[in-house]
Amino acid sequence: MKKALYFIIITGIVILILSFCLHKDTSSYDTEIKCNACDTVEKYPLNKIFPNPKTVTIKGTDYLQSQLPVGEFGGRLITSTIGEGPKTFNPFTAKDATSSQMAGMMYDGLVTSNPVTGEVTPKLADSIKIDGNNYIIKLRHGIKWSDGKPITADDVMFTWKDIVFAGLGNTSVRDSILVDGKLPQIKKLDNYTVVFTVPKPFAPFLRQLTTPIAPKHWFTSIPDWEKSFDRILASTVKPDDIVYSGAFHLKKYVPAQRVIFERNPDYYEINLKNQKLPYLNQVVYLIVGDLNNEILKFEAKEIDTIGLRGSTVARYKAKESQSDYAIYNLGADTGTMFLAINLNNRKNEKNKPYVSPNKQKWFSDINFRTAIDYAIDRESLVTNIAQGLAVPLFTSESLNGIYLNKNIKGHKRDLNIARKYLAKSGFRLKNNILYDKYGNKVEFDLYTNAGNTERESIGVMIKQDLADLGITVNFKPIEFNTLVNKLTNSYDWDMSIMGLTGSPLEPHNGKNVWASNGTLHLFNQRPVGYQIDDRLVWEKELDNIFEQGALKLNFADRKKYYDRYQEIVYNQRPIVYLYSPTRIVAIRRKFKNVYPTTLSGILYNIEEIWIEK
Amino acid sequence: MFKQIMKDKYASAALIILVIMYLMVLFADFIAPYSKDFADRNQSYAPPSKVFVIDENGRFSRPYTYNYKREYIPELYQTVYTLDRSQKYYINLFNRGEEYKFLGVFKTSRHLFGVENSGRLYILGTDINGRDVFSRLLFGGRISLTIGFLSLFILFPIGLIYGGISGYFGGVVDMLMMRFAEAVMAIPSFYLLIILAAILPSNMTSTQRFTLIVVILALIGWSGFARVVRGMVLSIKNEEFVLAAKTIGASRLRIILKHILPQTSSYVIIAMTLSVPSYILAESGLSFLGLGIQQPDASWGNMLKEAQEYINILYRPWLLTPGFLIFIAVLSFNLIGDTIRDILDPKGQIRE
Numbered sequence: 013m014k015k016a017l018y019f020i021i022i023t024g025i026v027i028l029i030l031s032f033c034l035h036k037d038t039s040s041y042d043t044e045i046k047c048n049a050c051d052t053v054e055k056y057p058l059n060k061i062f063p064n065p066k067t068v069t070i071k072g073t074d075y076l077q078s079q080l081p082v083g084e085f086g087g088r089l090i091t092s093t094i095g096e097g098p099k100t101f102n103p104f105t106a107k108d109a110t111s112s113q114m115a116g117m118m119y120d121g122l123v124t125s126n127p128v129t130g131e132v133t134p135k136l137a138d139s140i141k142i143d144g145n146n147y148i149i150k151l152r153h154g155i156k157w158s159d160g161k162p163i164t165a166d167d168v169m170f171t172w173k174d175i176v177f178a179g180l181g182n183t184s185v186r187d188s189i190l191v192d193g194k195l196p197q198i199k200k201l202d203n204y205t206v207v208f209t210v211p212k213p214f215a216p217f218l219r220q221l222t223t224p225i226a227p228k229h230w231f232t233s234i235p236d237w238e239k240s241f242d243r244i245l246a247s248t249v250k251p252d253d254i255v256y257s258g259a260f261h262l263k264k265y266v267p268a269q270r271v272i273f274e275r276n277p278d279y280y281e282i283n284l285k286n287q288k289l290p291y292l293n294q295v296v297y298l299i300v301g302d303l304n305n306e307i308l309k310f311e312a313k314e315i316d317t318i319g320l321r322g323s324t325v326a327r328y329k330a331k332e333s334q335s336d337y338a339i340y341n342l343g344a345d346t347g348t349m350f351l352a353i354n355l356n357n358r359k360n361e362k363n364k365p366y367v368s369p370n371k372q373k374w375f376s377d378i379n380f381r382t383a384i385d386y387a388i389d390r391e392s393l394v395t396n397i398a399q400g401l402a403v404p405l406f407t408s409e410s411l412n413g414i415y416l417n418k419n420i421k422g423h424k425r426d427l428n429i430a431r432k433y434l435a436k437s438g439f440r441l442k443n444n445i446l447y448d449k450y451g452n453k454v455e456f457d458l459y460t461n462a463g464n465t466e467r468e469s470i471g472v473m474i475k476q477d478l479a480d481l482g483i484t485v486n487f488k489p490i491e492f493n494t495l496v497n498k499l500t501n502s503y504d505w506d507m508s509i510m511g512l513t514g515s516p517l518e519p520h521n522g523k524n525v526w527a528s529n530g531t532l533h534l535f536n537q538r539p540v541g542y543q544i545d546d547r548l549v550w551e552k553e554l555d556n557i558f559e560q561g562a563l564k565l566n567f568a569d570r571k572k573y574y575d576r577y578q579e580i581v582y583n584q585r586p587i588v589y590l591y592s593p594t595r596i597v598a599i600r601r602k603f604k605n606v607y608p609t610t611l612s613g614i615l616y617n618i619e620e621i622w623i624e625k
Numbered sequence: 626m627f628k629q630i631m632k633d634k635y636a637s638a639a640l641i642i643l644v645i646m647y648l649m650v651l652f653a654d655f656i657a658p659y660s661k662d663f664a665d666r667n668q669s670y671a672p673p674s675k676v677f678v679i680d681e682n683g684r685f686s687r688p689y690t691y692n693y694k695r696e697y698i699p700e701l702y703q704t705v706y707t708l709d710r711s712q713k714y715y716i717n718l719f720n721r722g723e724e725y726k727f728l729g730v731f732k733t734s735r736h737l738f739g740v741e742n743s744g745r746l747y748i749l750g751t752d753i754n755g756r757d758v759f760s761r762l763l764f765g766g767r768i769s770l771t772i773g774f775l776s777l778f779i780l781f782p783i784g785l786i787y788g789g790i791s792g793y794f795g796g797v798v799d800m801l802m803m804r805f806a807e808a809v810m811a812i813p814s815f816y817l818l819i820i821l822a823a824i825l826p827s828n829m830t831s832t833q834r835f836t837l838i839v840v841i842l843a844l845i846g847w848s849g850f851a852r853v854v855r856g857m858v859l860s861i862k863n864e865e866f867v868l869a870a871k872t873i874g875a876s877r878l879r880i881i882l883k884h885i886l887p888q889t890s891s892y893v894i895i896a897m898t899l900s901v902p903s904y905i906l907a908e909s910g911l912s913f914l915g916l917g918i919q920q921p922d923a924s925w926g927n928m929l930k931e932a933q934e935y936i937n938i939l940y941r942p943w944l945l946t947p948g949f950l951i952f953i954a955v956l957s958f959n960l961i962g963d964t965i966r967d968i969l970d971p972k973g974q975i976r977e
Binding site (some may be wrong): 304308322324327329330390392396397399401462463465469471472473475476487494502 | 664666669679699715814916919921934935936937
C-alpha cells in the first residue's frame with residue numbers, strides 16, 4: 013500500500029517535471045515586438061527651443077522677463093541628490109557638486125550659460141561689454157537682497173576682491189583665472205558699474221563670472237567674518253538668518269533626509285504678465301543613498317524627476333504611455349569612458365623603471381596604440397554594457413561640447429587594419445600569440461576599480477578583443493584607492509579603464525589632463541616638481557595649444573586650437589576613448605515649461621517651471 | 626557512521642545533493658557545454674534557450690533548440706531576443722565543442738551535451754558579456770565549494786594544538802594563551818579584509834589573492850575553536866586513562882596528541898561540517914562586495930553580484946541561480962552537520 017502511494021507521488025512529480033521540460037514548438041514562443049508609443053516618441057533636439065529671458069524696465073527696476081507661457085503659482089517639486097547631502101550652503105567653500113548646486117539655488121552669478129547654445133548671457137548683470145582686456149559689467153537697477161538692501165557694485169567688488177582674490181574658501185576659481193601668476197584688476201566705476209581688467213586676453217575668464225555674488229552687508233555683519241569664513245552658511249546655519257538673491261532659499265535642512273527650499277517672494281525675474289517668479293512654492297531635495305534607492309523612490313512617486321540609466325530606461329519607456337511622466341533623451345552626456353595607456357618612460361628613486369622596458373617599447377609605439385584602438389569593439393560595448401544607451405566616442409571633448417571637433421568621425425572595429433599596424437612595427441603572430449620584434453610575448457595588465465560592474469564588464473570585453481590580436485591581457489579589477497595610488501603616485505600600471513566627466517563649455521578645463529604638468533596627465537604623469545623637459549613632440553604641441561587657446565577670445569579662433577588638440581589626441585591615442593553614456597531624464601507631466609537641453613539638463617529654469625492642476 | 630547518516634531522510638538527501646554537486650564541479654569541463662571564458666557578444670543577457678521535443682507539426686522529435694536573434698529597438702531603448710527559426714539545432718550527447726584537458730590529463734573536445742558549433746545552447750541564459758551562466762556556475766562552484774575546506778586545514782590543526790596545550794598545562798600558561806586567543810578574537814575581521822584588499826600586491830591573480838584572504842581569515846578564526854577545545858581538555862585531563870599514561874612516563878606532547886585530543890574528535894567533526902557553509906557564505910559575501918574573486922574568473926558570489934540591480938531581478942531572473950545554489954549547498958552542509966552531531970553526541974540531543 014505504502015509502495016503504491018510512493019509510486020503515485022513519484023510518477024506525479026515526473027510528469028510535472030516533464031511537462032515543464034517538454035515544450036511544443038509553437039508560435040507562442042515568438043516574442044512580438046510591441047511598440048505602442050513608438051510614434052509619439054519625442055526626440056532631441058526637441059521641437060521647442062528655450063527662449064532666453066529678456067530684460068525689461070518697470071518703474072526703474074530692471075527685471076528679467078521670462079519668455080515662456082504664463083503658468084499658475086503654487087505647488088512643489090521634489091527631486092533627489094545621491095550621497096550624503098550638502099556639506100555647506102556657502103557657494104565659496106563648497107567643494108562637492110551637491111553643495112555647489114544647493115548654494116547656487118540661493119546666490120545668482122553675474123552671468124549664466126545659455127542652456128541651448130552655451131553662450132554667456134547676463135543674469136544678475138544687466139549687460140556685459142568686452143572692450144579689449146576690459147570687461148565692463150552693468151548691474152540691474154532696483155533689484156534687492158532678500159532683506160531689502162539693493163544689490164550694487166559694492167557687493168561685486170566685495171565678492172571678487174575680498175573673497176575670490178583673497179583666496180578665502182575654495183580657491184579653484186582664483187586658480188583658474190591666474191594668467192602668468194597674475195590676477196585680473198577690478199574697479200568700481202559707479203554704484204552699478206564694475207570693470208574687470210585682465211592682464212592678458214584670457215578666454216576662460218568670462219565664464220568664471222558665473223561665480224555667485226555674496227551680500228556684502230550680511231557677510232561683513234558677522235563678527236570676524238574672514239577668520240570664520242568656513243562657518244558662514246555652514247550646514248548648521250539658521251535658515252531665517254540667510255540673506256540671499258536667488259529664486260529659492262533654504263527653509264529647512266534635515267541631515268541625511270531632505271533639504272527644503274522655499275520661493276523668493278521678491279525675485280527679479282517676472283513672467284509675461286509681469287508677475288514675480290518663481291511659480292513653485294517649494295523645491296525639495298531628498299537625500300538618497302544610491303541609484304536603486306532613487307529609482308524605487310521615483311516609482312513610489314516620492315520624487316518628481318530622475319536621471320535614468322541602463323535597462324531601467326527600457327522599463328520606464330514601456331510604461332510611459334500609461335504613466336504620468338515623460339522621458340527625454342538628451343543625447344550624449346559629458347561623461348566619458350576610456351582606456352588609458354601608460355607612456356611613462358621614467359625611473360623611480362631606486363632607478364627602477366615604473367613600466368618594464370619591454371612594455372615601454374610597445375606603449376610608446378604609435379602603431380601599437382593604433383592597433384589597440386582598432387581592435388576595440390565599441391559597438392558591442394555600447395549595445396551590451398550600456399544597453400544601447402551610449403554613443404561610441406573617439407575624441408576627448410564630450411559629445412555635447414560646443415568645441416567638439418566634428419571632423420573626427422572615428423572608425424569601426426577592424427582587425428585587419430589593427431594587424432597591419434602591428435606588422436609595421438615588427439610584431440609577429442606565432443601560434444596565435446603575439447610577439448614583438450625582439451621575440452618578447454606581448455602580455456600586460458589591465459586595471460580598473462573593483463565593484464564597478466560596468467567597468468569590469470568592459471575589461472572582460474577588451475580582454476577578448478585584444479586576444480583576437482594574440483595579445484594576452486591580465487585583467488585585474490583592484491580596489492579604488494589602490495588604483496588611484498597607482499595612477500597618481502606609483503605609476504606602475506600598464507593600461508587602465510577609467511571615466512572622467514568633461515566640461516562641454518570650456519575646453520580649457522581639460523588642461524589638467526592634457527598639459528604635460530597637469531595633475532591628471534594620467535598617461536604620462538610626471539611627479540610634482542619634475543624639472544627635466546622630456547616632453548614628447550605632441551605633448552609639447554598640446555602644451556602650446558592650451559596656452560594659446562586661452563589667449564584667444566573669439567570662438568572661431570579658439571575652436572581652431574581645440575580642434576587641433578582633439579586631432580592630436582585622436583592620432584596619438586594615449587587615451588583610447590570608448591563611449592559616452594546617453595543622458596535620459598524623466599519628469600512628471602504635470603510640470604510645465606520644461607525645456608530639457610543637453611548642456612544644462614532639466615531643472616536649469618526651475619523658476620519658470622509650474623504645475624498644471 | 627555513513628550508514629547512520631543514510632538512515633536519516635534529510636541528511637541522506639543532503640549528502641546525495643552534495644555528492645552530485647561536487648561531482649559536477651569536478652567534471653565541470655566535461656559537463657559544461659562551454660568554457661568559463663567563452664563569450665558570444667551578440668548574446669548579452671540572452672534568456673535561457675528554449676528546448677523543444679515536439680516539433681511544429683506536433684510530432685515527437687529529438688530535442689532541439691533555436692538560436693536567438695537580437696534586435697535593439699531604439700524608440701523603446703530595449704533589446705529584444707526572438708527565436709531564429711531558420712535553423713534547428715539538435716542537442717547531441719557527447720557533442721564536439723571547445724578543446725580542454727579532461728581532469729587535467731588528456732586532451733579531448735567532447736562535452737556531455739551541446740549543439741553544433743554555430744548553435745548556442747544556454748540552459749540558464751547568459752550574463753552581460755554573453756557568457757553561458759550554466760557553464761560558469763560549474764566552474765565557479767570549483768572555487769565556492771572548495772574554499773571552505775582550505776580554511777579548515779589551517780584552522781583546525783592550530784585550534785586543536787593551541788587548545789590542547791593551553792588546557793593541559795593550565796595555570797599561567799593557560800592564562801596567557803587564552804588572553805592571547807581573546808585578543809585575536811577581538812580583531813574585527815570585516816575591516817581587516819577591507820584593509821587587506823587595499824594593501825595586497827595587485828599582481829596576484831584573483832585566486833591567489835582570495836586564497837590568501839581565506840588563509841588570513843582562518844588565522845584569526847581559530848581562537849573560538851581553541852577555547853572550546855581547551856574547555857574539553859580541562860575535563861579530559863583528569864580522566865584515569867590520562868593518569869595511566871602519565872604514570873608509564875609518556876611525554877606531555879604524546880599525552881596531548883595521542884590520548885586527549887582524540888577524545889574531542891566528535892566535537893571537531895561536527896564543528897568542521899558546520900563551518901564549511903560559513904566559508905561558502907563568506908566567499909559569496911566578499912565577492913559580492915568586490916573583495917573576493919574578480920572578473921573574468923567566476924565564483925558564485927561574483928556571479929550573484931550581477932543580479933544586484935533590481936532591474937535584473939525583474940527581467941533576468943536566471944542571474945539569481947548562483948544564489949539558489951549557495952542556498953542549497955549551505956543547507957545541505959548544515960543538515961549533514963546536524964545529523965552527525967545527533968549520531969556522535971546522542972546525549973546532547975533534545976528529546977521531547
